[in-house]
Amino acid sequence: MSEVRELPLVEAIKEAYQQEMERDESVFMVGQDIAGGIFPHTMGLVEQFGTDRIVDTPLAEVGMYGTAFGAAMEGFKPIVDFMFAGFFLNAASPILAQTAQFRFIHGSQMSLPMVITGACGSGMRLGNEHAMLVHNMIAQVPGIKVCMPSTPYDAKGLMISAIRDPNPVAFIWHLGTMMDRGPVPEEAYEVPLGVAEVKREGSDITLVANGIQYKNAVEVADKLEGDISVEIIDPRSVSPLDIDTILKSVDKTGRLVIVDESWDSRSTASQIAAQVVDVGFDMLDAPIRRVCIPDIPLPGGHMEPYVAPNPDAIEAAVRDVCQ
């Protein structure tokens, strides 16, 4: 294979938009200030696709989201960009009460192919509303898929899968990964939804992490190398959750630490822990540890670095479990 060029994650997302919009006329984007681009992932797209397909709406999340929701029923494949993922809460009712459950309640007659996207996460000290990760709030409701990339490769592949999927898919990306560079093939390709990946093999402990926390996990694994052999799994999707890949790893290592940049209670971390105990209790040589945000709103200011999961907290959990 020839050498693959490197792109920042945000450019990988943009390439997915571009290639899918070129491939399929029914794909369009709707959001606020996406023609100009608040983040680089939509910058310049309006020149290629025009305002019919790069649609800016007023500051009105319900109407903005409705452009996508209604158009999906009419055979279009919208990508609706909330800018900051937390802003989805302004349209939470139509997303969670209607869109996600629509297909099922109406007798599985309709498909709603659409991508709901937005950026969020710790690192910029933006305070709770801009920073909070919303993947678990969305993933609680059946009928909508939820994914979050950790690498530029996965960002492009997951976005392409999300656009092609016949279901609503929430694609949440972490601000802390925006400019991370990594190999991204030029051609279009899919990274399947609902499939985790063992990103680093190890034998002593299984460490599950995504988004910026995947980077932190790698940092910790590097630091512990020679002392503790860490296997890192990136769930990539939190709904559907690929528990089998995690169980297979835990069967090998006997130990599990889950990092989830979310409130601890009712998180993906707690869900993984529950499922591993249900099915793999006998595999475990030590208690499972979760590294999450304590159940307090994520503060801005100077508190974010120690309230949000961080390499020190991850390392401490790994060492604790491996004692």
Next chain:
Amino acid sequence: MALGKEQMKTLYRNLVRADHFDKMMMNRIMQGKLIGFYHPGDGAMAAGVGASTFLGENDILNPHHRAHGMAYMAGKGIDVGRYLAEHTGKADGCCGGRSSFHWSFPEQKVYGASGFIGWHFCPVVGWGWASKRKGNQVVLMASGDGSYGQGGAHEAMLSAMNWKLPIIFFCENNGMAIHSTADDMHPMPDISSLAQGYGMPAVVIDGQDVFAVAETVIAARKHALAGKGPTFVEAKTVRLREHDVGTPDLARAEPRDPEYLEELKQRDPLVLATKRVLAEKVLTQKQIDKIIKEAEEEVVVVEKFADDSPIALPSIEELQAGVYA
């Protein structure tokens, strides 16, 4: 534009049918033969019939909760048997018995009802957006006065007018939202006065006059298809009964005035329409009797279909298979 005689006959027939269906639903909820609620449409079926009867095949229709959309079914040729089967949790229901009253007929572009009043101000933007691109369809967005309290109403009208979307905001103002009066909840007597802020053409009509409603909606539809954007049609109507069967019929916290309700009944749409079709010789009394008899027979067929259908009790595994496409 004046309606032709055939159009008037069709409207009259649909009004009679809708009235019979509403009474059927009333009877069934009283007999415990309906799942969930029923919000009776008694005396207020003309607006929906007039608005929907001449919709195009591609037009998107969103009915509201009053009479559970029964007044709006005619124009879309909704299979009332499958509708009733749905409302009774039967396997032949339009949504497999899963939705109770959140029915839909997506193939006919009735994408579903919701218990969240005003929910449709959200997808209506996309329905309008898609319709504009397709160029051969409009959206009839029906709702009551109460739903215009929702913030989404503003967001929908904003984008509809910015983008000149082919949407008819069809508001049935019956003056009541559960126990709240429109007088208390809206600062202006006409809900359609909201349209002024968007520069949207608006009209107030008599929602008890099925013919006037149809004429107005036909004109609004033409306006939309010509690329001129949305219109706001406010049909003044009444609510003769309680909000939903079993809830006390109050205005604020007091029972509604029986004399006032009696007065409202004088303008029953069927009484008005019958007078007119006879006076203008559109129909004879004999023809009217036949229409009524056919509607009665239709109710029997519809009820038999729903009652004969087995109760929908799929396994958890079957249900799980229906969550994702």
